[in-house]
Amino acid sequence: MAAVTQDTAVSMGRIARVFIYLLLLLFALFYLLPLYVMGINSVKPLAEITGGNMMALPQVWTLDPWRSAWSTAQIGVEPTGLKPYFLNSILMVVPAVAISTIVGALNGYVLTKWRFRGDTWVFGLMLFSCFIPFQIVLIPMAMVLGKLGLAGTVPGLVLVHVVYGIGFTTLYFRNYYAAFPTELVRAAQIDGAGFFQIFWRILLPVSGPIAVVSVIWQFTNIWNDFLFGASFGGTSQPMTVALNNLVQSSTGVKEYNVHFAGAILAALPTLFVYFVAGRYFVRGLMAGSVKG
Amino acid sequence: MGFLDIRNVTKAYGQVEVLHRVDIAVEEGEFLVLVGPSGCGKSTLLNMIAGLEGISAGEIAIKGRVVNGVHPSKRNIAMVFQSYALYPNMTVGQNMTFGLEMHGVPKAERDRALADVAKLLQIDHLLDRKPGQLSGGQRQRVAMGRALVRNPDVFLFDEPLSNLDAKLRVDMRTEIKKLHQKLKTTIVYVTHDQIEAMTLSTRIAVMNKGFVQQLGTPKEIYDTPANLFVATFMGSPAMNIIPARVKLVDGVPHAALTDADGAPRLLRFSQANLAAWDGRDILLGIRPEAITDPEGADRKSGNIQPLANRVTVTEPAGSDTFVTMTLGGRDAIARMRADAAVSAGQIYEFAVNMEKAVAFDPATEGRIAP
Numbered sequence: 001m002a003a004v005t006q007d008t009a010v011s012m013g014r015i016a017r018v019f020i021y022l023l024l025l026l027f028a029l030f031y032l033l034p035l036y037v038m039g040i041n042s043v044k045p046l047a048e049i050t051g052g053n054m055m056a057l058p059q060v061w062t063l064d065p066w067r068s069a070w071s072t073a074q075i076g077v078e079p080t081g082l083k084p085y086f087l088n089s090i091l092m093v094v095p096a097v098a099i100s101t102i103v104g105a106l107n108g109y110v111l112t113k114w115r116f117r118g119d120t121w122v123f124g125l126m127l128f129s130c131f132i133p134f135q136i137v138l139i140p141m142a143m144v145l146g147k148l149g150l151a152g153t154v155p156g157l158v159l160v161h162v163v164y165g166i167g168f169t170t171l172y173f174r175n176y177y178a179a180f181p182t183e184l185v186r187a188a189q190i191d192g193a194g195f196f197q198i199f200w201r202i203l204l205p206v207s208g209p210i211a212v213v214s215v216i217w218q219f220t221n222i223w224n225d226f227l228f229g230a231s232f233g234g235t236s237q238p239m240t241v242a243l244n245n246l247v248q249s250s251t252g253v254k255e256y257n258v259h260f261a262g263a264i265l266a267a268l269p270t271l272f273v274y275f276v277a278g279r280y281f282v283r284g285l286m287a288g289s290v291k292g
Numbered sequence: 293m294g295f296l297d298i299r300n301v302t303k304a305y306g307q308v309e310v311l312h313r314v315d316i317a318v319e320e321g322e323f324l325v326l327v328g329p330s331g332c333g334k335s336t337l338l339n340m341i342a343g344l345e346g347i348s349a350g351e352i353a354i355k356g357r358v359v360n361g362v363h364p365s366k367r368n369i370a371m372v373f374q375s376y377a378l379y380p381n382m383t384v385g386q387n388m389t390f391g392l393e394m395h396g397v398p399k400a401e402r403d404r405a406l407a408d409v410a411k412l413l414q415i416d417h418l419l420d421r422k423p424g425q426l427s428g429g430q431r432q433r434v435a436m437g438r439a440l441v442r443n444p445d446v447f448l449f450d451e452p453l454s455n456l457d458a459k460l461r462v463d464m465r466t467e468i469k470k471l472h473q474k475l476k477t478t479i480v481y482v483t484h485d486q487i488e489a490m491t492l493s494t495r496i497a498v499m500n501k502g503f504v505q506q507l508g509t510p511k512e513i514y515d516t517p518a519n520l521f522v523a524t525f526m527g528s529p530a531m532n533i534i535p536a537r538v539k540l541v542d543g544v545p546h547a548a549l550t551d552a553d554g555a556p557r558l559l560r561f562s563q564a565n566l567a568a569w570d571g572r573d574i575l576l577g578i579r580p581e582a583i584t585d586p587e588g589a590d591r592k593s594g595n596i597q598p599l600a601n602r603v604t605v606t607e608p609a610g611s612d613t614f615v616t617m618t619l620g621g622r623d624a625i626a627r628m629r630a631d632a633a634v635s636a637g638q639i640y641e642f643a644v645n646m647e648k649a650v651a652f653d654p655a656t657e658g659r660i661a662p
């Protein structure tokens with residue numbers, strides 16, 4: 001009896017597994033399809049796209065659309081390509097991610113290990129900031145940036161994104177550090193370590209997984225943001241706004257191959273971040289909940 | 293004035309007072325154990341000595357210096373935590389010298405101190421490992437090593453053995469005791485295990501609900517418990533508490549109680565001043581080892597009283613046999629020699645060592661002192 005039931009259990013498992021893999025494969029293909037279309041059409045001459053099949057492989061392979069998108073395409077009125085805007089985005093995203101992550105970590109540390117009267121309220125308010133829609137803050141934000149003299153500059157955008165991101169990063173780090181044993185902090189206090197020494201020597205070294213989560217989250221959000229970029233970018237607009245200007249330009253023929261190349265360029269940095277740190281992402285998201 | 297003085301210390305969280313006027317003077321080299329049930333405030337008191345919790349009222353002094361408000365790192369204390377609290381990202385060696393490093397001790401000196409302590413605790417071979425790669429017992433050693441390296445005035449232990457399995461716990465207990473005998477350091481040790489308290493301590497403070505119920509040597513606590521709580525908390529199996537009435541026979545006080553069949557029995561007290569309680573109810577406290585088979589009775593005792601009673605259950609435990617009977621309407625346990633011929637249901641003549649008996653006032657639950 002036992003052998004029989006075990007037998008069926010195994011074969012059932014095998015069938016189920018084949019089914020699951022097929023399904024996953026199908027999903028993967030489905031999700032890869034747009035990337036495929038973008039990829040092959042970005043290396044075709046324009047004539048092949050307008051005259052032929054979007055799905056077909058190119059007859060003539062060319063990198064001209066990429067060159068054009070990067071350095072010569074018409075963005076708004078200037079034929080600069082996406083290059084300067086890409087740079088703007090980098091200059092914005094790196095400090096914004098770094099600052100919001102560090103501040104989030106410090107907030108999480110204080111909110112869990114240096115509890116003070118009303119700390120849950122402070123945390124609640126920070127959490128609340130995660131739910132405020134972008135649109136609501138546009139006008140007050142514009143006024144603040146104007147008063148600070150940061151309107152239309154990269155530092156202005158950095159400030160906006162840091163302020164908007166702190167709610168999320170604080171949430172991540174607070175939940176992660178809540179599971180971190182307080183006895184360790186007490187031991188370090190007895191050992192004579194100060195506020196920053198404890199943070200730097202005890203907590204930070206074990207914060208890898210959650211830092212990855214925070215960085216990925218912040219990077220994708222800030223890099224992909226359009227609204228703040230369009231509203232406060234001024235002369236230093238980020239990549240997303242430039243891409244929009246490239247694709248939406250109403251003059252001349254629509255250079256689809258250039259648009260595709262530009263879109264891929266705009267997506268590359270986030271893809272890169274996911275490839276490098278993606279496997280830590282899930283691990284980090286889980287860590288806070290599983291650890292005793 | 294002691295080496296570590298706890299004077300009238302009170303702790304309140306908001307309106308709730310969790311420790312009430314605790315007053316203990318610890319001498320240099322003493323091993324004081326704070327013992328009590330969960331939630332009685334042991335850890336709170338220890339944390340107040342360490343400086344991890346504020347003191348609501350009263351004062352704590354170490355070596356004559358009042359340390360209220362002094363930062364934990366400046367009290368020259370070291371603490372071993374229940375969870376060991378080893379820094380997971382540092383090696384054993386770094387863990388142990390972190391405190392010295394924070395106190396600005398030069399590297400050469402740190403290494404020397406580390407080598408000494410590692411040798412003492414036999415953990416030299418573990419110094420390059422991370423805490424995650426150690427067994428529970430090894431972590432325990434490292435945690436003690438981290439405390440020893442600092443060479444503090446006072447060691448504080450918060451249930452250091454409660455995460456170990458039974459066998460290892462006994463081994464480590466012996467080891468801590470040896471260490472204390474060798475180093476003669478002052479230790480305050482928290483546990484809720486009364487056996488740990490009895491075996492390790494030079495003095496015990498039994499706590500309940502934020503009050504120190506009794507402070508004394510293990511022998512005092514065991515033989516002359518101040519009240520019912522201490523009597524039943526310390527000792528395993530617990531002290532038998534039997535409702536009885538004092539009755540004078542020829543002017544000598546006796547405990548009148550009922551046996552399993554409801555028949556009256558008399559046990560002569562050794563404690564003369566109980567005569568004043570003639571005719572009044574008391575609670576008679578007798579430890580299981582004071583109720584034995586006649587051959588197993590303490591020969592040095594001047595007052596062995598016979599007591600015939602029906603046996604309810606026998607539980608052979610190898611070295612001893614525990615016998616349950618009904619006395620005064622309650623279960624009482626006797627501790628017999630392993631080969632005492634006794635079986636359930638029979639009437640057996642027990643020997644009760646009344647020299648070891650104590651009497652409690654049912655109203656106040658305090659012991660009626662001789």
Ligand SMILES: Nc1ncnc2c1ncn2[C@@H]1O[C@H](COP(=O)(O)OP(=O)(O)OP(=O)(O)O)[C@@H](O)[C@H]1O
Pocket residue numbers: 305310328329330331332333334335336337484
């Ligand atoms: N931060 C706090 N706020 C309010 N009450 C607290 C706080 N910390 C501890 N208490 C209360 O103080 C009392 C004593 O706690 P403590 O941790 O000292 O107990 P304990 O004797 O160490 O118990 P255990 O054996 O379980 O460790 C408990 O009733 C607890 O609920």
Ligand SMILES: [Mg+2]
Pocket residue numbers: 334335336
């Ligand atoms: Mg405790």
